[in-house]
Amino acid sequence: MLNILSCRNATNSIYKLQIVYQSLIKTAKYRNSVVCRSFNSSSKPAFEIKNTRECSKQFIDVINANTNVQNNVILYKNTTSTIFIKLVFFGWGFCNIVLALITFNPKYISTWFEDLTWTEYLKKNGITWMYFIYSIVAGPLGCVSLYIFNHRIIKYIVLHKGGKDVSIVTNNLFKNVDTITVPLEKVKTTMARDQMKNFLPLKIQGKMFFYLVDGQGKFFNEQLFDYTVGKAKAW
Template sequence: MLQLQNNCIRNIFKVFQINRHNFLRSTNETTLNQVYQNFHKICVANKLKINKCNFCSKPVYDVNTNVVKDVVIFKYENPKFFKVINLFGLSQFFFWTYLSHFAFTTLRDAPVDETIAKEEVWYKRINLGENKFRNALTIFSFLIGYGVLTAAWLFTLRSVRFLVLKKGGKSISLVTYSPFGENRIMTVPLNCVSAETSRESAKVQLPLKIKNRKLFYILDMRGEFTNPRLFDYTVGLKRKLN
């Protein structure tokens, strides 16, 4: 409790630009009345008005996370965007796979005449039908298509559609998009979720780290925080995941 009071007092000092050393001259002042008395003296000295009945009447960190029913605290409804992303990934996969097949079956070994090769530009001197070039083009083309499709699917599977705080406030359900339109639901304990940044400082995306899960889950900031205060004191906290 003393640590929380000290943190609140430090924030007050920053707002009102008060000298902390002139305010807290004794480390034994542990009660709110003593804190208020000293703070009131400083306010009078700085000609600041303060209402005693409103001073620390209710802590700003007093948030009831023990909800009596499931509560949606975030939602991001944009299924059309993810359909386009996955169609793009599939089209790129088929295109590059066809190009890979075409390179492997069509390119023929056609050696370049050495007497003419020296006079030609560098790219005309390359025999693409040679085994090393043909195999390289085949593998490279397939990897491009596979990589694009994998990236599209990973982005979709890690994009959060709904965040649901479960009854009792001890666990959270992440509802994510999937490549084929269905929702995927994963329920984890709240102490296994860590936000990499705060909701207010996140500009485009807010990454969430889940214990024993690779990569991050993504909250798009274009979504709606239906209960921002409850989010900040549950999912929005940065935790150490051992």
């Protein structure tokens, strides 16, 4: 009888121990799964979301850049003097005019209508004829080149109120400045501003040659310049 009771008590104790053991295992599995979920959801994904939000914010800032300025804004200013180009222009023109007057001979015209070959014509007129031709050809071409180059150097870039128009102020040999005002969409640069070395080529739609932004000048609002004049345009 005692043996039977002791066996029953032992069986009940083992059964209770099994129940407690199973409940502990279930609790441990649940805690491990909770820990893993919290670690996976709070560490790495949170970092990725943060980076995504930062990138999205930067992207939105670029798209929503405010170019609707309330007043005229100077984007660029170049104070470099072009007096040297002016001196070369007038000096070159003066020297070639003097050379043409010295080497001119009326027989250049009279012998032109004679029945002569090119060799006979050159022998009759001499080497002075070549100097004369050089002066009347190289003189004007050099002056035109210097004028165009000086006229293409930008002194100021001004964005007008509202951000729709822009003024390009350039040098001029016969007056202080020359101003060109065009819609913003008709102005673009051929490269990014941070890629500029010495000059930044600027193109105005409808003009034959490029305008030059000197690297020695100063950009007063670099971000606004990049979003307006320096912005890529499809034309």
